[in-house]
Amino acid sequence: MNRTISALKEWLNPDWARHRSVPPFEAGLRPNRRLDEGTALLPEAEFEPDDVVIRDNGEVVFSSGDGIFTLADGVVTRVATLGGQVGTLLVAEDRMIAAVDGVGLVTIDADGAATDLCTDAELAACVTDLTLLPDGIVLATIGSRAVPDWSAALVADDRSGRIVRVDGSRAEVVAEGLGWPGGIENSGAGEVLVSLGFDHRVERRAVTALAKAGTAVGTNLPVYPGRIATCTDGWWVAAPYARNRFTELLLDEPELLREMTATIRQDQWFVPRLRCPDPYTDTLQLGQLRVHGVIKPWAPARSYGLAFRIDQRGRIAEGVHSRADSDRHGVTGVASRDGRIVVAARGFRNLIEPQKDKER
Template sequence: MLWHRKVARRAPGMTLEGVLGANDRLDRAAGRKVPRPGALCIAADGRLLLSSGTGILALAAWDAEPEGWASFDAPVTALAASPGGGIAVGLAGGGLSVRAPDGSPADGWRPPDGLASITDCLFLSEDEVALVDCGYGPADDILSLAPWDERAAGKVVALRRDGAPRLLADRLHCPMGLCRAADGPLIATELERARLVEVDGGAVRRAGFPGYLGRIRPGPEGYLLACLARRDPLIEFLKTETAFVADMKAAIDPHHWISPRVDPAFSHDFPIELGATRLFGEVKPWAPSFSYGLVIELDAEMMPIASAHSRANGHRHAITDILSWRGDLIAVSAGSGEVLNLGPGGAAA
């Protein structure tokens, strides 16, 4: 039994080499500041919808001024668009609002009870939407908790317009994203397990990614994978030091655990970051950093073919979403509070 547990928790196999090798694509990308950005989707009329705190903004073109599209009583945590123009909006605390193309509430939709937090959603038809519940509430620091939590409390639920929910999958370990594979199955990302799994049956499609996985979207060559941070060697090593981890969890606030983070700002509240002390007034790109910006482009077989990075000396960290819009890759950096335009994707970018 002990041997089995060690195998199940071994560090991911992919390293930041080859097509995953370090670069500065995220830091070179055009960007625009947005208050508290998080999720993206493309409306049926071609506009880019972007969550901003408790509201949603609409962009008609990259250089256009954003327009208010809808506002809510809670922060927006997920977005999805249907071919017919409907927009599903996940809200903090497990709430859901489905909107018509003009932003007005659509009739007949009510969120199911018992959801902790909707991290992603996907229309299965015009009258049914799949919801990803990561299992953590809005007050929980997911990036601090998930790397050290063995609970598999996440699930995917399908909700019909008439309000009848059905469970598609449960016992997922912090699922964050959802997309439909080209060959049909729904694929979910698991943040800490660094893998893509089929919702129906749990088969692992691809594993060993060198990042903490966020959302997955269709892309020009196959798929686009947003990562909230890179895998940290210290964290992976400490998973073998059970006594240390038990003391850390018992004595220290989760915000100060040795875990990935969103904010790239240097802080003396985190002693481990003394390893990133400036050399000649600079933080070097290879310095220790628990925050990181990483996008992975995948082919049709979900193998990496290209990547975009913001390293320790960058600030465009914690990529929460990415999609292809009008030929360009558009990403959200929660670390810098920006929406980024990476230009065309692909290995030659």
């Protein structure tokens, strides 16, 4: 019945139809090998970085597993061990704020001592990003309230994502009904940037009206945008997953989608993922078919490596890529300070400092 109604609406007015199309990587998203040719900063396969920040003194801090670590002069030091999987990080003056699954928001001081900041149930799971407003208020994005697993939320077309305002130990939901809000960052002038993964969109929203749809900065992106980090000339956006045509087709076929989720293991679902260690088990439709023993770099990969920068005018100015024929994929965090860029490639299980842009 729903498909009949959709067809009738499209016949009455083609502009009402929902057409899933995957735009090419072009302009500021033109593919390169800056991640592939960049420097891996951690020992191989010893960590699984989820988020990364750079302090004012140049010290790199990242989350991995249940811990927070620092990286200085090539030496990794554990700062704190917390009571659950540590996700997004936020620098707030001389302290850190971390989202911990099963706990909420935790403050870590300069000595590594951890103190619960807000343990409200709204923040107990699926906190995707944090930002600090000038008045000291913290805003948190919750990817999904109902389905905290990304791939399960994607196939369910889940829209239970939220923005939560945190004032001390109090949490207040200020926006809901969002399609996996994966990132939020203060952009000044009383606004924040919000990335909406399932809408393939980055937009500005007024801090005083976070529940209202904002002004688009990037729409119909070829990726599912994630965390956002401020830099001197705009904002960097992590893109953990790239879109592909096969998944888009699948999402338009509810019967096939139900059959897939009922009969196939979740790790074999035909959806993007952070890493693709065994391309031989992937379906041919995903384009990762080897030609003379080589995975073609233009193939629509199951996993991809990408972070991109949006400039002050709202244009995508540059990106750092790891293409389909490489493995530096699954960028879940990005940080920039004084021209230095570091990305947390959770799929690759390492931190990467991309190669400098030869055109800049």
